Amino acid sequence: MKCFDADKINEVFEDEKRQAVSGVAYAALSAAQNRINHLPDLGAGKRGQWIMRGIIPFCSECGERAPLKEARSGWNGYKKSKSCPECGAKMANYDR
Numbered sequence: 821m822k823c824f825d826a827d828k829i830n831e832v833f834e835d836e837k838r839q840a841v842s843g844v845a846y847a848a849l850s851a852a853q854n855r856i857n858h859l860p861d862l863g864a865g866k867r868g869q870w871i872m873r874g875i876i877p878f879c880s881e882c883g884e885r886a887p888l889k890e891a892r893s894g895w896n897g898y899k900k901s902k903s904c905p906e907c908g909a910k911m912a913n914y915d916r
């Protein structure tokens with residue numbers, strides 16, 4: 821997952837809106853910009869923990885399964901990563 825600076829994203833939209841060739845294009849860019857600005861802030865310090873169900877850890881915040889460990893061959897289990905790759909929550913009980 822990539823995180824972006826919201827101010828930079830708005831600069832990109834404002835730049836594209838200045839170059840919009842029609843009112844329809846301008847309105848579509850404005851609508852997309854508005855939607856992006858209302859997405860949840862993943863960098864806002866959300867915290868969670870890996871909850872074990874059997875041998876599988878799940879994110880306490882979004883319910884996503886932990887990522888698989890890197891394995892050269894065969895099964896190597898799940899990695900309790902430092903943050904949830906799905907929702908970005910910082911995990912209290914990650915594998916060190």
Ligand SMILES: [Zn+2]
Pocket residue numbers: 879880881882883884904905906907908909
């Ligand atoms: Zn999550």
